[in-house]
Amino acid sequence: MTLGPLHGFRDFYPAELAERAHIMRAWREVARRFAFVEYDGPPLESLELYTRKSGDEIVGQLYNFVDKGGREVALRPEMTPTVARMVGARANALRKPVRWFSMPQLFRYERAQKGRLREHFQLNVDIFGEPDVTADAELVAVAIEIMRALGLTSADVQVRASDRRILTGWLAALGVPESAYPAAYAVIDKLGREPRDVAEEKLLKGGVPQAAVEPILGAAEQSLDAVAARVAGTEAAAHVDAYRRFAEGVAALTGDGAQWLRFDLSIVRGLAYYTGIVFELFDAQGELRAICGGGRYDGLLKGLGGPDMPALGFGMGDVVLGELLRQKGLLPTEAPGPDFWVTGNAAGGIPLAMQAARELRAAGFAVEYALRAQKPDKQFKAAQSAGARYVLQLHEEFADNRVVTVREAHRPSGGPSLLAHLPGADIALDQVIAAATTHRASTF
Amino acid sequence: MTLGPLHGFRDFYPAELAERAHIMRAWREVARRFAFVEYDGPPLESLELYTRKSGDEIVGQLYNFVDKGGREVALRPEMTPTVARMVGARANALRKPVRWFSMPQLFRYERAQKGRLREHFQLNVDIFGEPDVTADAELVAVAIEIMRALGLTSADVQVRASDRRILTGWLAALGVPESAYPAAYAVIDKLGREPRDVAEEKLLKGGVPQAAVEPILGAAEQSLDAVAARVAGTEAAAHVDAYRRFAEGVAALTGDGAQWLRFDLSIVRGLAYYTGIVFELFDAQGELRAICGGGRYDGLLKGLGGPDMPALGFGMGDVVLGELLRQKGLLPTEAPGPDFWVTGNAAGGIPLAMQAARELRAAGFAVEYALRAQKPDKQFKAAQSAGARYVLQLHEEFADNRVVTVREAHRPSGGPSLLAHLPGADIALDQVIAAATTHRASTF
Numbered sequence: 001m002t003l004g005p006l007h008g009f010r011d012f013y014p015a016e017l018a019e020r021a022h023i024m025r026a027w028r029e030v031a032r033r034f035a036f037v038e039y040d041g042p043p044l045e046s047l048e049l050y051t052r053k054s055g056d057e058i059v060g061q062l063y064n065f066v067d068k069g070g071r072e073v074a075l076r077p078e079m080t081p082t083v084a085r086m087v088g089a090r091a092n093a094l095r096k097p098v099r100w101f102s103m104p105q106l107f108r109y110e111r112a113q114k115g116r117l118r119e120h121f122q123l124n125v126d127i128f129g130e131p132d133v134t135a136d137a138e139l140v141a142v143a144i145e146i147m148r149a150l151g152l153t154s155a156d157v158q159v160r161a162s163d164r165r166i167l168t169g170w171l172a173a174l175g176v177p178e179s180a181y182p183a184a185y186a187v188i189d190k191l192g193r194e195p196r197d198v199a200e201e202k203l204l205k206g207g208v209p210q211a212a213v214e215p216i217l218g219a220a221e222q223s224l225d226a227v228a229a230r231v232a233g234t235e236a237a238a239h240v241d242a243y244r245r246f247a248e249g250v251a252a253l254t255g256d257g258a259q260w261l262r263f264d265l266s267i268v269r270g271l272a273y274y275t276g277i278v279f280e281l282f283d284a285q286g287e288l289r290a291i292c293g294g295g296r297y298d299g300l301l302k303g304l305g306g307p308d309m310p311a312l313g314f315g316m317g318d319v320v321l322g323e324l325l326r327q328k329g330l331l332p333t334e335a336p337g338p339d340f341w342v343t344g345n346a347a348g349g350i351p352l353a354m355q356a357a358r359e360l361r362a363a364g365f366a367v368e369y370a371l372r373a374q375k376p377d378k379q380f381k382a383a384q385s386a387g388a389r390y391v392l393q394l395h396e397e398f399a400d401n402r403v404v405t406v407r408e409a410h411r412p413s414g415g416p417s418l419l420a421h422l423p424g425a426d427i428a429l430d431q432v433i434a435a436a437t438t439h440r441a442s443t444f
Numbered sequence: 445m446t447l448g449p450l451h452g453f454r455d456f457y458p459a460e461l462a463e464r465a466h467i468m469r470a471w472r473e474v475a476r477r478f479a480f481v482e483y484d485g486p487p488l489e490s491l492e493l494y495t496r497k498s499g500d501e502i503v504g505q506l507y508n509f510v511d512k513g514g515r516e517v518a519l520r521p522e523m524t525p526t527v528a529r530m531v532g533a534r535a536n537a538l539r540k541p542v543r544w545f546s547m548p549q550l551f552r553y554e555r556a557q558k559g560r561l562r563e564h565f566q567l568n569v570d571i572f573g574e575p576d577v578t579a580d581a582e583l584v585a586v587a588i589e590i591m592r593a594l595g596l597t598s599a600d601v602q603v604r605a606s607d608r609r610i611l612t613g614w615l616a617a618l619g620v621p622e623s624a625y626p627a628a629y630a631v632i633d634k635l636g637r638e639p640r641d642v643a644e645e646k647l648l649k650g651g652v653p654q655a656a657v658e659p660i661l662g663a664a665e666q667s668l669d670a671v672a673a674r675v676a677g678t679e680a681a682a683h684v685d686a687y688r689r690f691a692e693g694v695a696a697l698t699g700d701g702a703q704w705l706r707f708d709l710s711i712v713r714g715l716a717y718y719t720g721i722v723f724e725l726f727d728a729q730g731e732l733r734a735i736c737g738g739g740r741y742d743g744l745l746k747g748l749g750g751p752d753m754p755a756l757g758f759g760m761g762d763v764v765l766g767e768l769l770r771q772k773g774l775l776p777t778e779a780p781g782p783d784f785w786v787t788g789n790a791a792g793g794i795p796l797a798m799q800a801a802r803e804l805r806a807a808g809f810a811v812e813y814a815l816r817a818q819k820p821d822k823q824f825k826a827a828q829s830a831g832a833r834y835v836l837q838l839h840e841e842f843a844d845n846r847v848v849t850v851r852e853a854h855r856p857s858g859g860p861s862l863l864a865h866l867p868g869a870d871i872a873l874d875q876v877i878a879a880a881t882t883h884r885a886s887t888f
Contacts, residue, residue, distance in 0.1 A: 003533040006517065009486035011530055014544070017482045033805040035782040035812035035830070038461045042453035042563065043487065043549065044507075044519070063488075065509035068553050073450065075488070086455055089447040095829050097815060100458070105487065109512050119486065127815075134794055134815040145805070252798035255806075338479040350578055354696035361477040361589070362699075368479035371541060371571075371578040385539050386479070 008110065008118030014335030020121065022332050023318050023325070024103055026149040027123040031101040034142050036125055039100050041082035043107075047072035049081045052304055053273075063107040063118070075107035079124040080300070080313065087128050088306030096129030117319060125294075126313030128301075133242045136277045136296060137249025139314055140261065143281055143292050144254050146316070151330040154256065157291065160264035161279035163243050167219075167265055169236020170227050174215055180207035188219050189268040220266035227265060239276075246277055273297045276312070283324050291324065292316035337387020339365040339436070339444055341409060343379045345394045352394055356404070356429060360392075363433045364440075383409040389444055390418060392432065402428045418443040452554065452562030458779030464565065466776050467762050467769070468547055470593040471567040475545040478586050480569055483544050485526035487551075491516035493525045496748055497717075507551040507562070519551035523568040524741075524757065525748070531572050532750030540573030561763060569738075570757030572745075577686050580721045580740060581693025583758055584705065587725055587736050588698050590760070595774040598700065601735065604708035605723035607687050611663075611709055613680020614671050618659055624651035632663050633712040664710040671709060683720075690721055717741045720756070727768050735768065736760035781831020783809040783880070783888050785853060787823045789838045796838055800848070800873060804836075807877045808884075827853040833888055834862060836876065846872045862887040 005011050012020060028038070047064050064074035076082060079102055087098055102124045110116045125142050127135045140159060147157045171184055183206020187199045196217065203213050215222070228240045243263070250257035269278045278295030282288070294314025302308040325331045340360050344353035353369040360367045368386055370379050376393060383391045393405040405426050408417055419425060421435045421443065436443065449455050456464060472482070491508050508518035520526060523546055531542055546568045554560045569586050571579045584603060591601045615628055627650020631643045640661065647657050659666070672684045687707070694701035713722045722739030726732070738758025746752040769775045784804050788797035797813040804811045812830055814823050820837060827835045837849040849870050852861055863869060865879045865887065880887065 003529065005486045006488060006490060006515070007513075009488060011486070012484040013530065013534070014481040014483050017484055020484075021482065032780075032810050033808065035810045037458040037779040038465065039458050040456040040461055040464075042449045042455070044450060044453060044551075044563075046450060063511070065511070067507070067509070069451075071450070085447065086457065090457070095826075099812070107488075119488075130815045132816045134798075137798075138815065248795065249798060252795050253802050255802055335481040336476075351692065351696050354578075354581075354693060358697050358699055364477065366476050366479045368543070371574045371582070372576045382539075 006118075008116060010117065010119070015333070018332045018335045019322060019326075020318060023150070023321060024121070026146055027101075027103055027316070030142055030145045030149050031123070031125060033145070034099075034138060036099045036101040036142070039083070039086065039102050040104065041076070041079070041086060041102070043076055043105065044073050045076055045082060047074045049085060050074055050077060053081050053084075053300070061108050061110070063109045076104060077106055077108050078315070079104050079106070079122065080126075080297075080315075081304070083124065083126055083313075084301050084304050084306060084311075087309070087311075088301055088304065091301075091307040091309060094128075097135065098126070098128035100128075101125045121318040123316040124313060125316075126311065128309055128311045131298070131310040133246040133277065134249055135310075136246050136312055137253055139294060139312060140246075140250050140279055141253035141257065143279075143294075143314060143316065144250070144257060144260050147260075147281070148254075150321075150325060152324070152328070154259040156284055156324070156328065157260070157281055158284050159250075159261045159279055159281050160267050161243075161246075161261060161277060162263065162265050162267040163239050163277045164268070164274055165239045165276065166227060166231070166236050166243060167268070169231040169234050169239065170222075170265065171212070171216075173230045173234060173236075174212040175209050176212050176216075177207060182206065184208055184212075184216055185268050188216065188266050191217070191220055191266045220264055222263075222265045224263040227263075243277065269293060269295060273300050273303070275299055279314070281316075288320050288323055291321050334387060336366070337389065337410065338368040338383075339389050340367045341379070341383035341386065341388035341391045342367060342369040343376050343383075343391060343393045344369065345396050345398055347396050348394065348399055349373065352398060356392065356394060356398075359429065360433060363437055365433075365436065380407075380409065392429070395426070398429075402430060404429050404432060406432055415442050450562075452560060454561065454563070459777070462776045462779045463766060463770075464762060467594070467765060468565070470590055471545075471547055471760070474586055474590045474593050475567070475569060477589070478543075478582060480543045480545040480586070483527070483530065483546050484548065485520070485523070485530060485546070487520055487549065488517050489520055489526060491518045493529060494518055494521060497525050497528075497744070505552050505554070507553045520548060521550055521552050523548050523550065523566065523759070524570075524744070527568065527570055527757075528745050528748055528750060528755075531753070531755075532745055532748065535745075535751040535753060538572075541579065542570070542572035544572075545569045565762040567760040568757060569760075570755065572753055572755045575742070575754040577690040577721065578693055579754075580690050580756055581697055583738065583756060584690075584694050584723055585697035585701065587723075587738075587758060587760065588694070588701060588704050591704075591725070592698075594765075594769060596768070596772070598703040600728055600768070600772065601704070601725055602728050603694075603705045603723055603725050604711050605687075605690075605705060605721060606707065606709050606711040607683050607721045608712070608718055609683045609720065610671060610675065610680050610687060611712070613675040613678050613683065614666075614709065615656070615660075616680075617674045617678060618656040619653050620656050620660075621651060626650065628652055628656075628660055629712050632660065632710050635661070635664055635710045664708055666707075666709045668707040671707075687721065713737060713739060717744050717747070719743055723758070725760075732764050732767055735764050778831060780810070781833065781854065782812040782827075783833050784811045785823070785827030785830065785832035785835045786811060786813040787820050787827075787835060787837045788813065789840050789842055791840050792838065792843055793817060796842060800836065800838060800842075803873060804877060807881055809877075809880065824851075824853065836873070839870070842873075846874060848873050848876060850876055859886050 062074045067073050105121050107119050274295040275298045276296030280290045281292040296312040298310045342353045342356045357367045388409045391407045391409045395403040421439050506518045511517050549565050551563050694705050718739040719742045720740030724734045725736040740756040742754045786797045786800045801811045832853045835851045835853045839847040865883050
C-alpha cells in the first residue's frame, strides 16, 4: 500500500484540516464583511492562459501536461489569469467595481527539496473597475483585518507599501538615467538579501551614477517626507499625494492602520505588471517569507486581450501565515470534538441513545455515541478520547422520565461549564437542550 | 483572450458559487452534527493508487499524465483510495471508529459531450473500524438529514437500500446456480433501463433457470417480508435481521426515516467492492441519476495492502443534487449582497464613510460604500444593484452627532425590517448597530 502523498503534496488529517479551516474561516469572514463575493474557477486551465501573461519561461515552473485530447493544459499556478479571463468575459454585464475573492489551491512544479511544497491554498482578493486609491486602501484593510481576526497585532505583522511611480520619480530625481532603472529595481528588490559590495557593483555596472548609490542602498529607510521633498515639483509628487490619501484610508478603515502600515520604497514586487501602489505583509521579526503581496495592475486585462479596466488585488497563502500563527500559538491544535457524547442505558440500549442523539443533533449540537454495546466507563473514556465536551448518561427510566446525568468529559477552554447553568446534574434532556442552546457561545 | 474554461470544467461566478456554497454548507453542517471530522487529501495522486483498486481499465477514464519527474500521476477521480491510504498509514494511532468526511473536487476524463462534466464536487462520509449495522444507519441518517437541511422531504427523495448478501441468498433460494450470479447481477443492476425481452434473454443465456426469471425481473418490487420468507432458514436470514436493525436505526436517528427508506433488492451498485448494506438516494420522480450512493466495503483496506478494518461510506455529488434543488426552487438565485451600504455626506466625504463602514464591519456586518465621490441618488442605485439590504446616509453633522438616515434598499425575504426595531429612520449609528446586532437573524 502506498502510504504517503506525492512529493510536495499535503495530506490534511483532521488536526491539519482544522488549522487550514481556521485560516480559511478568517479569510472568508473578513472578505464577507468587506462585501467581497466569492467566485471560483477550474484548477486546470489551458497553458496559453499563463504563457500569455508571463511568457514561455513560466512553463518550467508549471504543473503542465498534454491531455488526452491533445490540449496543452496546466494546473493553475496563480488565480489572476483565471479571474482576468472571467471578468473579461462578462466585463459589460458585471456591476463595477467588481469586488471578488476566492481561495483556490494552486500548483507549481518546484524542484524537489525538503519542505518545498508543490501546492498551497491562497486567498485572492481583487477589485476591478476602480482607479481611485480608496480601492487600494480597501484591499490593504482587508489584509490587516484578517491578521486581526486571527489574533495577530501590529507588533506581529507589518504592512510595507510603496508605489512604483514614486520610486521611478525618486530615481529620476537622483539623476539615475532611465537605462539604469532595471539594474536599480533588481538591486532594490534584493536589498538586505545580498552583500553590499555585490549590490554596489551591480548598480555601477548598470549605469547608476556614484552619487545615487548610497541613497539607493538605503531605499528601505527613506521616509515618505524625504521622498516627497526629493520629488517635489515633478510628476511623481501627485503619486506621493495619492499615497498619503491611501494611507489615510487604511487608517480610517482599520482604526489603527497607521501602526500596521509603513512606507517602504524598497517594495518592488517581482511581477512586471504592477502599475501603482504595491504592498507586502511581513512578520515583524523578519524571519519568514512574505505573508501576502499585491498591488495595482491596471494594464493586465487589456494586455491579455481583454477590456481596458483598472484592477488591483492581493494573494495570501496558507503556508507562511500558518507558520507564523503556529509560532504564536494561534492555531487550533486538534480537530473539534463532539459537543455531547450520549451513553445509553441497559433498558433501552442503542436505540434510545440514537433517539437522544437525534434530539440533540436537531438542536444543532455535534453528537456521538457508541455504535455497539459497551460498559459506561469504557464509553466515558471513548468520549474523552473523541474530545467530547459533555457526557449524557441516560437514566434507566429515561424512556419514562427523560432524565439524564450530565458530566464534563473534557474541559478545553476554561470557560464556564454548562453544568453551571443547570439546577443539577440529573435533569431532563429537554432542559439540557434548552440550557445548552441559550449558553451555546460560552459553554462549548 | 481565452474567454471560457476548458471543456467540461465550470467557472463559478458569484451566483453559481452561491449555489455551491449553499450545498456545501449543508454538507458540512450535518456532518458536524453527526460528529464527523473533516480531512482532505491531494487532488493529484499516483496513478497506481487507482489501478490497484480498480484495475488498469480505469485508466481510460482518468485525467492521468506523466509528470516532469517521470511519475505516473492522476487527478483524483474518487476519494476512497486516498482516504483508505490515509487511514491505512495511521491505522493504529487513530481512535476507532474513525468518522471522517471530505468535500473534494474530483476529475474524470469523460468523452466530450454536451453537458458532460469532467469535474464535480463530492461529499464523502466514511466510518472505519465498526462492523455493526448501527454504523450503516448513521451513514444513511447523515444523507437523509442533508436532504432535510436543504429543504427536501421524503416526498422529494427516496433512499433505496439492500444488502448484497440478502440478494445472493435470495438468488440461491430461487435455485439460481452460483455460476449464473454475474448474469443476474448485471440484469438487476439495469432493471427498468433495458427492454424486458433483452433482460430475459440475458438471464437465460447466463444460466438462470426459467422459474427464477420472473421473480428476478420483479426484484425491485420484492418486499423485505417476502424476501425474508424466501430465505428463512438459510444463512441470509441473519442478514435480513441485520437489515431490519439497520432500518430501525435509520428511523430512530431521523425520526421519520421509515418514510424515506425503502428496501429495494435491485440496488446492486456497480462497484465490485461492496460487502454488505448498499444504498442510493434518488429523486422521487425518478428523472435524475442517483443523488448519492454508498455502502459497506469491509475488504477494501486489506485488498489495497492495508489493515483488515471494516469500512463503509458514501459519496454525494454537487451536480445531480444541484439540479434537483434548482427544480424545486431551493437554491439561492444570486450571491449575497452587503448588509449595509454607507453613503457619506458632503462635509466628511469618503473618509467619514470609511469610518462608519469600519464600525459596522467590526460588528460583523457586510458593508460597502462608493469608492469615489458620487451623488446620493446614484449611490442609492448602486446600493440596490449591489443587492444591499439597507442604506445608511450620514447626516451633514454626522461627525458631531453620529446621526444617519436608515433606508431599505432591497427587500429580499419579506421578513421584518430593521426599521421596525428603530425608534425612527434618523438615528445614531450606535443605535443602528445595537438594533441590527440584536435582530440580526430576522432582519437580514
